[in-house]
Amino acid sequence: MKTILIVEDDKLLGRAISQTLENEGYKVFWSRNAKEAFEALKAQEMSLIYLDLMLPGDKDGYEILRDLKQDEQRKSIPVVILSNLGQMSEIDRAMDLGASDYVVKANIELEKLVELTKSKLGG
Amino acid sequence: MSQGNVGTNRGEVVATKQQTGVATTEKMASAWMAAKKQVDLLQLLLTQGDSEYLVKDLLSSLSGMVGAVRARLYLISEDQRFVECVEEWCAGDAQSLKEEWRTVSVEELPWLMKKLWASEVLAVADLAALGPEAGKEAEVFKRQMLSQVVVVPLQMERRLGGFLQFDNVGSLGSLAQVGSDKVFFLAVDKLGEKLIQKKSVVKGGESGVYGSVVESIDEGIMAFTSGGKLTLVNQKFLGMFGRSRGDYEGKSLEELKEVFGQDTVNLMNRNLGMVRMGTSVVPFEIIQNVEGGKRFLEVGIVPLLDEERPLGELVLFRDVTERREVEEAVVQSEKRLKTVLGAVKEGITFSDEKGKFLIFNPEMEELTGYSMAEANGGGEFIDLIHPEAEDKQRILGALSKMHEGERHVGETTIKTKDGKVKHVLVSTTVIMRDGKQRFLSAYHDITERKRAKDELVARNKQLEEMTSKLHTTAEELKEARDHLEDKVEEKTKQLSEKMLEAEDLAKFSSEDPFPVIRIAHDGTILYANHASGALLREWKCKVGNKVPEGWLKEVVEVFTSNNRKIVEVELLGQTISFVIVPVKKNGYVNLYGRDVTHEKEVEQMKNQFISMVSHQLRTPLTSVRWYSGMLLQGKEPLTEKQKENASIIHETSVRLAELVTDLLSISRMESGRVQFAPVEGDLVGLIEGVVKELAPLAQQGQVEVEFMHDQLAPFEFDPKLLKEVTLNLLSNAIKYTPPQGKAWVKVKADTKKVVVEVGDTGMGIPEAAQKDVFKRFYRAQNVVDREIEGTGLGLAVARMMVEKWGGKIWFESAERKGSKFYFTIPLGVVEQVE
Numbered sequence: 011m012k013t014i015l016i017v018e019d020d021k022l023l024g025r026a027i028s029q030t031l032e033n034e035g036y037k038v039f040w041s042r043n044a045k046e047a048f049e050a051l052k053a054q055e056m057s058l059i060y061l062d063l064m065l066p067g068d069k070d071g072y073e074i075l076r077d078l079k080q081d082e083q084r085k086s087i088p089v090v091i092l093s094n095l096g097q098m099s100e101i102d103r104a105m106d107l108g109a110s111d112y113v114v115k116a117n118i119e120l121e122k123l124v125e126l127t128k129s130k131l132g133g
Numbered sequence: 134m135s136q137g138n139v140g141t142n143r144g145e146v147v148a149t150k151q152q153t154g155v156a157t158t159e160k161m162a163s164a165w166m167a168a169k170k171q172v173d174l175l176q177l178l179l180t181q182g183d184s185e186y187l188v189k190d191l192l193s194s195l196s197g198m199v200g201a202v203r204a205r206l207y208l209i210s211e212d213q214r215f216v217e218c219v220e221e222w223c224a225g226d227a228q229s230l231k232e233e234w235r236t237v238s239v240e241e242l243p244w245l246m247k248k249l250w251a252s253e254v255l256a257v258a259d260l261a262a263l264g265p266e267a268g269k270e271a272e273v274f275k276r277q278m279l280s281q282v283v284v285v286p287l288q289m290e291r292r293l294g295g296f297l298q299f300d301n302v303g304s305l306g307s308l309a310q311v312g313s314d315k316v317f318f319l320a321v322d323k324l325g326e327k328l329i330q331k332k333s334v335v336k337g338g339e340s341g342v343y344g345s346v347v348e349s350i351d352e353g354i355m356a357f358t359s360g361g362k363l364t365l366v367n368q369k370f371l372g373m374f375g376r377s378r379g380d381y382e383g384k385s386l387e388e389l390k391e392v393f394g395q396d397t398v399n400l401m402n403r404n405l406g407m408v409r410m411g412t413s414v415v416p417f418e419i420i421q422n423v424e425g426g427k428r429f430l431e432v433g434i435v436p437l438l439d440e441e442r443p444l445g446e447l448v449l450f451r452d453v454t455e456r457r458e459v460e461e462a463v464v465q466s467e468k469r470l471k472t473v474l475g476a477v478k479e480g481i482t483f484s485d486e487k488g489k490f491l492i493f494n495p496e497m498e499e500l501t502g503y504s505m506a507e508a509n510g511g512g513e514f515i516d517l518i519h520p521e522a523e524d525k526q527r528i529l530g531a532l533s534k535m536h537e538g539e540r541h542v543g544e545t546t547i548k549t550k551d552g553k554v555k556h557v558l559v560s561t562t563v564i565m566r567d568g569k570q571r572f573l574s575a576y577h578d579i580t581e582r583k584r585a586k587d588e589l590v591a592r593n594k595q596l597e598e599m600t601s602k603l604h605t606t607a608e609e610l611k612e613a614r615d616h617l618e619d620k621v622e623e624k625t626k627q628l629s630e631k632m633l634e635a636e637d638l639a640k641f642s643s644e645d646p647f648p649v650i651r652i653a654h655d656g657t658i659l660y661a662n663h664a665s666g667a668l669l670r671e672w673k674c675k676v677g678n679k680v681p682e683g684w685l686k687e688v689v690e691v692f693t694s695n696n697r698k699i700v701e702v703e704l705l706g707q708t709i710s711f712v713i714v715p716v717k718k719n720g721y722v723n724l725y726g727r728d729v730t731h732e733k734e735v736e737q738m739k740n741q742f743i744s745m746v747s748h749q750l751r752t753p754l755t756s757v758r759w760y761s762g763m764l765l766q767g768k769e770p771l772t773e774k775q776k777e778n779a780s781i782i783h784e785t786s787v788r789l790a791e792l793v794t795d796l797l798s799i800s801r802m803e804s805g806r807v808q809f810a811p812v813e814g815d816l817v818g819l820i821e822g823v824v825k826e827l828a829p830l831a832q833q834g835q836v837e838v839e840f841m842h843d844q845l846a847p848f849e850f851d852p853k854l855l856k857e858v859t860l861n862l863l864s865n866a867i868k869y870t871p872p873q874g875k876a877w878v879k880v881k882a883d884t885k886k887v888v889v890e891v892g893d894t895g896m897g898i899p900e901a902a903q904k905d906v907f908k909r910f911y912r913a914q915n916v917v918d919r920e921i922e923g924t925g926l927g928l929a930v931a932r933m934m935v936e937k938w939g940g941k942i943w944f945e946s947a948e949r950k951g952s953k954f955y956f957t958i959p960l961g962v963v964e965q966v967e
Contacts (some may be wrong), residue, residue: 022756027765028415094751095744096797116751116790120759121766
């Protein structure tokens with residue numbers, strides 16, 4: 011079973027994605043900040059990470075992404091940025107740090123997210 | 134004082150008055166007054182029931198006085214229903230009134246009777262001129278073949294007893310020719326005859342019918358016997374001369390010189406003598422000093438005859454003081470006028486309505502070359518001085534339209550007697566006298582002035598031509614100079630380039646607050662101004678040294694490519710932006726620094742703000758979108774209604790999400806970065822979708838929405854942008870249209886473009902707001918007043934989008950009538966914007 015880590019501080023959104031992907035048969039871990047995310051990553055090998063950019067706590071999404079990409083063990087895990095930020099500068103910055111995709115939450119349906127997940131994980 | 138003088142004066146005045154037409158009216162009045170007296174007498178006789186045979190004589194004498202060919206006496210019947218002609222007098226060949234017309238019903242004379250009851254004397258000069266109110270009378274007069282009619286009411290026992298009708302009065306105007314005095318004395322003459330016939334003259338006194346007749350006359354009367362003794366005076370006479378009857382009766386004129394004065398006595402004796410010799414005398418005037426001042430008295434003398442045998446003379450005195458005073462005043466004022474006119478330099482004329490000059494001053498004679506006599510004599514003066522018919526007509530036209538007191542001032546030309554043409558300024562004032570126009574004109578010779586003016590105009594024209602020529606020359610000079618300047622500029626440029634090489638670096642803008650540095654293409658610093666100090670310290674070098682490696686790279690790049698480059702540097706907490714400008718031919722580059730710290734900060738703040746806003750807005754929006762989506766996709770079955778409602782929530786959230794994106798994209802669009810993704814699509818279907826999407830809004834606002842379109846072949850457009858624009862405009866149309874209004878979308882296409890019209894019958898855009906509606910956050914006052922929600926972004930976004938795809942957007946609107954927005958989508962143009 012493919013495992014997916016969702017880093018999302020908003021309860022309602024986190025729940026919605028989790029439920030949707032679980033319904034598709036994935037094992038989903040949901041963290042609300044950097045600390046929880048790294049704990050989950052230690053505990054579990056992840057196939058895909060959905061990462062929000064604006065997060066509470068000492069590290070935001072960019073920093074988590076940077077850390078992940080500097081972590082030899084984990085830098086190959088595809089990271090999809092799932093944020094409501096969407097300026098070119100923000101997109102460029104995330105892509106430069108090694109994100110595989112950039113999705114603006116408000117502009118996407120959950121079904122599309124499922125499609126994207128399937129394409130990332132190969133079915 | 135001399136009566137002769139007075140008489141002479143009077144003659145003059147009368148002559149003047151005849152010219153002015155005053156006398157005519159006055160004489161008519163006098164004539165009628167005289168006739169009235171006779172009528173009074175007739176009345177008196179009738180009242181006394183005396184002497185029927187007298188009536189015809191009186192009619193005859195009265196006819197003679199007024200120049201009538203017939204005179205008729207009508208009496209009103211007892212029952213007041215008709216009038217009957219009881220006596221008639223006809224001149225020799227005049228026809229007598231037909232028997233059947235002797236009686237006329239009062240009903241046929243309503244207007245006449247009304248006038249007569251009002252004691253008015255009627256004089257009808259022209260039957261055709263009678264008004265409609267006198268229609269019946271006109272019929273009667275016509276039947277009797279009358280042309281000019283005079284009707285005089287007769288009072289008997291203090292009520293209207295009948296009237297006298299004089300027919301075919303030769304000419305009412307001829308009454309004037311008869312002369313008041315003559316008529317008057319004729320009347321008195323007749324009276325005298327009647328007195329003599331009754332043989333009671335010598336008795337005199339106040340007794341008897343004739344005494345009362347004499348007393349009834351308004352003039353002073355004294356009668357002399359053939360023996361030259363005064364036999365009778367009336368009360369009026371005593372009023373004029375004072376004393377009592379006894380002081381006069383039985384005395385000769387000589388004995389009364391204390392009363393009349395020697396001069397008057399002489400004058401009367403002379404005239405009485407002429408009368409006794411059978412010569413009629415014209416009335417003369419005397420001046421009598423009485424209590425209360427000087428009185429002017431008109432004196433007439435007629436013989437008293439019985440069967441051609443002289444009985445004596447009747448002397449009548451009429452007080453004409455008032456009239457004379459008026460005449461004196463006129464004479465005086467005319468004298469004054471003449472004096473005034475003599476002093477002026479202008480030509481002055483005063484003329485009557487026929488153009489006859491009463492005044493033609495010497496200056497006028499000098500101006501025209503004509504004397505007053507020449508001007509008045511033969512031919513019209515206006516023809517003399519205005520040989521051109523047009524001129525004449527223009528002047529006469531202007532004058533004929535003038536009213537009393539009006540002044541007409543105009544410039545004209547006149548021809549003088551010796552054929553010279555003069556320019557004159559003519560000022561004419563109209564003075565009305567007895568309903569007739571008099572013209573007082575002043576002629577001012579402006580020939581010289583005009584000539585000077587014409588000369589001036591000619592000179593001005595010359596001057597203008599010269600100026601124009603000068604101007605042309607100046608233009609040419611300017612062109613030549615411009616050409617020269619171009620050359621000079623070129624030379625200067627060349628020179629300045631040369632000079633630049635030799636330029637003293639000390640002159641370089643050392644005062645500039647921003648860094649200015651010159652670096653040779655090998656990296657050697659050639660010059661650095663004072664503000665460059667910090668950068669040089671950072672570089673750890675000074676003028677003459679080479680710049681650090683990184684900068685050498687930039688310098689070489691700019692120099693080699695010969696293109697400017699902007700490089701930003703953080704320096705002591707400031708952001709300095711350098712423009713590196715190559716100066717290839719001199720082998721160096723110039724660096725111009727500018728502090729952009731603040732701009733950077735602002736841009737950063739703006740970005741942070743947008744990030745914050747998009748996050749804050751989008752997060753709850755995403756919830757709504759996703760959860761409504763889950764509701765629709767979920768396993769739990771929903772009722773149709775629930776499904777519909779969930780759909781609306783979902784779609785609206787999607788639209789909101791897009792709106793937020795568009796809001797954010799405004800700032801992106803400003804920097805030229807916007808996604809434009811045209812694909813081939815179905816515009817009609819897309820707009821139908823928009824109309825459907827807004828159906829709930831329309832329903833809520835009770836606005837009917839209509840969609841009309843041409844048949845369209847598929848073409849390329851950006852569905853997202855187009856939907857956004859249509860949605861924006863149509864939602865505005867619905868939002869700003871009151872209930873029961875209409876909104877519509879019309880799509881038309883030609884070979885080059887598709888035009889979409891979004892219209893409504895709504896509140897419209899106030900004219901003052903029309904120039905601003907496309908501005909961001911602008912909202913017109915009329916929608917703000919009605920508290921209609923909106924951000925003021927819709928039209929701004931719409932315009933940006935339309936312009937992004939190369940279309941145009943505009944509108945027509947009238948407040949309270951509605952608006953029509955139009956936008957175009959060019960066909961066959963796929964504009965890819967980065």
